[in-house]
Amino acid sequence: MGRAKCGETRPSFLSQCLSSNFAAPLTPPLPRKHVGSREGLVNPWGNQLVTDLRSSEVVVCEFFNPNLLSSLLPSFHGFLGSPLELFFGLLGSLNLTAYPTSPVLGSWRGEEVKEEEEMGSFGRLARRAVETDAPVMVKELLRGNKDVMSLAQGVVYWQPPEAALNKIKEIVWEPSISKYGSDDGLPELREALLEKLRRENKLTNSSVMVTSGANQAFVNLVLTLCDAGDSVVMFAPYYFNSYMSFQMTGVTDILVGASNPETLHPDVDWLEKTLRENNPIPKLVSVVNPGNPSGAFIPKPMLQKISELCRNAGAWLVVDNTYEYFMYDGMEHYCLEGNHIVNLFSFSKAYGMMGWRVGYIAYPNEADGLHAQLLKVQDNIPICASIVGQRLALYALEAGPEWIRERVRDLVKNRELLMEAMSPLGEDAVKGGEGAIYLWAKLPEKCSDDFEVVRWLANKHGVAVIPGSASGGPGYIRVSFGGLKESDTRLAAERLRRGLQELVTEGMVQ
Numbered sequence: 001m002g003r004a005k006c007g008e009t010r011p012s013f014l015s016q017c018l019s020s021n022f023a024a025p026l027t028p029p030l031p032r033k034h035v036g037s038r039e040g041l042v043n044p045w046g047n048q049l050v051t052d053l054r055s056s057e058v059v060v061c062e063f064f065n066p067n068l069l070s071s072l073l074p075s076f077h078g079f080l081g082s083p084l085e086l087f088f089g090l091l092g093s094l095n096l097t098a099y100p101t102s103p104v105l106g107s108w109r110g111e112e113v114k115e116e117e118e119m120g121s122f123g124r125l126a127r128r129a130v131e132t133d134a135p136v137m138v139k140e141l142l143r144g145n146k147d148v149m150s151l152a153q154g155v156v157y158w159q160p161p162e163a164a165l166n167k168i169k170e171i172v173w174e175p176s177i178s179k180y181g182s183d184d185g186l187p188e189l190r191e192a193l194l195e196k197l198r199r200e201n202k203l204t205n206s207s208v209m210v211t212s213g214a215n216q217a218f219v220n221l222v223l224t225l226c227d228a229g230d231s232v233v234m235f236a237p238y239y240f241n242s243y244m245s246f247q248m249t250g251v252t253d254i255l256v257g258a259s260n261p262e263t264l265h266p267d268v269d270w271l272e273k274t275l276r277e278n279n280p281i282p283k284l285v286s287v288v289n290p291g292n293p294s295g296a297f298i299p300k301p302m303l304q305k306i307s308e309l310c311r312n313a314g315a316w317l318v319v320d321n322t323y324e325y326f327m328y329d330g331m332e333h334y335c336l337e338g339n340h341i342v343n344l345f346s347f348s349k350a351y352g353m354m355g356w357r358v359g360y361i362a363y364p365n366e367a368d369g370l371h372a373q374l375l376k377v378q379d380n381i382p383i384c385a386s387i388v389g390q391r392l393a394l395y396a397l398e399a400g401p402e403w404i405r406e407r408v409r410d411l412v413k414n415r416e417l418l419m420e421a422m423s424p425l426g427e428d429a430v431k432g433g434e435g436a437i438y439l440w441a442k443l444p445e446k447c448s449d450d451f452e453v454v455r456w457l458a459n460k461h462g463v464a465v466i467p468g469s470a471s472g473g474p475g476y477i478r479v480s481f482g483g484l485k486e487s488d489t490r491l492a493a494e495r496l497r498r499g500l501q502e503l504v505t506e507g508m509v510q
């Protein structure tokens, strides 16, 4: 796996198109050096980025398939609204060709691109945002397809504990619910979480900050621990929101390691080499355990090894434990603690609280200044997590882990149904699912365009899954087994089986 200089090696398709539309000759949107490439790069619009980025006099080619793009436009969200569809349709007739970087720098900054700089043009938007990958939005994926069953979104089908919801009904008129709370979180919730961390996660030397979900927790950490231009490490297939958090905060030197194709565990030898040889040393290593999108669970000795490598190198280890309760087949979740380790948690899946936006960071007591810096970031983003959400989290904790485990046990049947549904892909094609709510499946070689397959499955077979490219895994799909009850999963599984059977035997017949 190579180094992905995100903002640089992935010149935004949008900015390319825009600059080519507004300026003649074609102007590069990125008057910078390109130094690496991510293999098999496909952006969320489905166009292949073919890059040869080893020299500073770089040539970037972007092959644009207008048919594919227009077919995907209704499916993917970003800053593309429907009025832009026409615009991009027109752009389809443009032939984007290779351009040299430096000779046209002047025109990027000069008169010719004046329109780029006018208010209301894309040129006025931050490259940091424009050049960040767009998330695959499941609702958009399903738009216009009324009868599509979703195995796409990473959600659970249950609601928060009934008793907890009933208590919320009683407290909404309390004035404190509508006021700001302390940045760190409600004291009573933090106390309950510290107790939970001690009892369940064996974290005895950690402090807690309550956030608006684990995603915001991750952004807080990136802003607190990394500077723009720092290098960081993650492993493919990775959690796409973490990748985007790095990109949009300017941490564009993302070193993406491989995972073992059999186990989907991170390549620890690669990490060792990377931490040893990379100068400057990567600032942060990020893992999700159990994983999204893989559903793979990193065994304790392996995470301990990763932790040791990070400690010796002076890198932070951030572990996202969003799926801590989602463990199967007798495996038990664990956490590690150390003054270089930060653990993230979420109420979203465990307690069916996706929309209430509550998560938390467990960070080491002994890290100098970390608390103060985290507070600065927190105070500028949510100020505090929603108070009513925090109160619900507090009441939900009273239901306890057994309440969650009862529900998680039922997911085993869903997983089995979907594993069976994917059997047409071949014996060795489906991996993961040891934990979390995901299976990770390799598409047949002859139909390995995952975006195309996802669209085709939704349109023709009425079932939605996530393209692996979104997580750095082109040629794969992610299938979630958490979002539907067993009866619905059964129906979705039948559709998926039919679709995959057809894919394998006949290809994507329209």
Ligand SMILES: Cc1ncc(COP(=O)(O)O)c(C=O)c1O
Pocket (backbone or CB within 6 Å): 154, 212, 213, 214, 215, 216, 239, 288, 291, 292, 320, 322, 345, 346, 347, 348, 354, 357, 358, 359
């Ligand atoms: C690994 C991981 N981390 C974080 C999140 C987001 O969690 P939250 O809703 O708490 O922001 C998700 C949601 O899919 C996830 O899969």
